[in-house]
Amino acid sequence: MHRRAFTRTLAAAALAATLVAAAGCDDSDDTAKASGQSLEKVTYLTSFGTFGRDAYAYVAKEKGYFADAGFDVDIKPGGGTGENLKIVTAGQAQFAPIDLTGLLLAAGSGQASNYVAVSGIQQRTMAAIITLEGNGITSPKDLEGKTLSDSPASVVRNLFPTYAKLANIDASKVTWQNGTPQTLMGTLAAGKAAGIGQFVVGKPTVEAIAKKPAIVLPYSDYLQDLYGNVLLTSQAYAKAHPDRVKAFTGALLKGLGDAIANPDEAAQVLKKYVPTTNPQAAAAELTLMGPFVKSEASGVPVGALDSQRVARSIAILQGSGQIKPGLTPEQVIDFSLVPTA
Known part of the structure; x- marks a missing residue:
């Protein structure tokens, strides 16, 4: 009886050791996955x-x-x-x-x-000029004599000469000032620019910041293949x-x-x-x-x-x-x- 009890004790200990070892492996794998080491x-x-x-x-x-x-x-x-x-x-x-x-x-x-x-x-291109009601811009031709703001690296600004040519705008009569993604909408809302380079989808955010209706001049009206x-x-x-x-x-x-x-x-x-x-x-x-x-x-x-x-x-x-x-x-x-x- 004593020997059988001892044998059962050894077997239980071996099983416990196996389970602990297995659990340790699982924890290690889960930790590796959670830490993103394989990503x-x-x-x-x-x-x-x-x-x-x-x-x-x-x-x-x-x-x-x-x-x-x-x-x-x-x-x-x-x-x-x-x-x-x-x-x-x-x-x-x-x-x-x-x-x-x-x-x-x-x-x-x-x-x-x-x-x-x-x-x-x-x-399709989402490039556009966005302005606010009251800024005197309702068509591309109205951009002449106005100051627009955008990042120098923006496609809206860099594509403007082509858009201007197709939309019959004299690009030399449009002034650009530098802006950043973070400041453009505030610049427009504060009246520091008559319009800004934006994507057409920016209209709701512009209106939320400016508290005024926005007017969008999409480049795709003249550049449909882009x-x-x-x-x-x-x-x-x-x-x-x-x-x-x-x-x-x-x-x-x-x-x-x-x-x-x-x-x-x-x-x-x-x-x-x-x-x-x-x-x-x-x-x-x-x-x-x-x-x-x-x-x-x-x-x-x-x-x-x-x-x-x-x-x-x-x-x-x-x-x-x-x-x-x-x-x-x-x-x-x-x-x-x-x-x-």
Whole structure:
């Protein structure tokens, strides 16, 4: 009896040791997962500040889409097309949305290298001038003699000569002053500028800040072939990690789809990460952005880019004298990484 009891004691001790060891392994695995050690740390820049239009990246983070794709993403406020381009090409961020027209302008003038677009975000340009009722601007021609504010790196400002030519505006009669993503709307509300460079979806946020009705002059009224934002990464990263680029793109576009389908939810997610967010204005921006994200052409997936459309965009910019001849779509877009139907 004594020997049998001793044997049972040894067996119980062995079982306990096995369970402890197993539990220790599980805890270690869970700790590793929780710490994100298996995830690649990358930096993502928003397009322009932290407005509702960029909430989709925070949705992808909040819902675990980035983590599921193998990424631990640090989202930072972007400074517009030119600034984002500099940061990505310098390797200080791995991904950023950049207006494709701004990218073409930079490429066509030889101002940038080591970059590649890998996905569309908006199927039409959202570039616009936004003003307020009472500022004497109701049509493009009214911009003459006025002072506008925007970042020097903004695609709205850099594309203005082409827009002006097509809209019959004398660009030499329009004065530009420098602004930042954080100050532009306040500048307009305070009457320090008659209009600002913005995306069309900025209208609700402008009205919330200025407490006045806003008037929008969309560039797409005259530049219908131009895409909006595209997802950018460096050539080096895309060449070394094409599968990771595709995985990141898929996760981001999933967040984009959710944000467009449920703008109120996305606005609350944005407020969680950016407490100064006005949820109503953010949701309104996303609602306005929906038609720009989804192509009217059947069978065209979210994120698609068409080389012929890009070629037409290049031709428009060349025709207005903003870029030199010789640029091709393949020089700025890696179509092997772009989502397809």
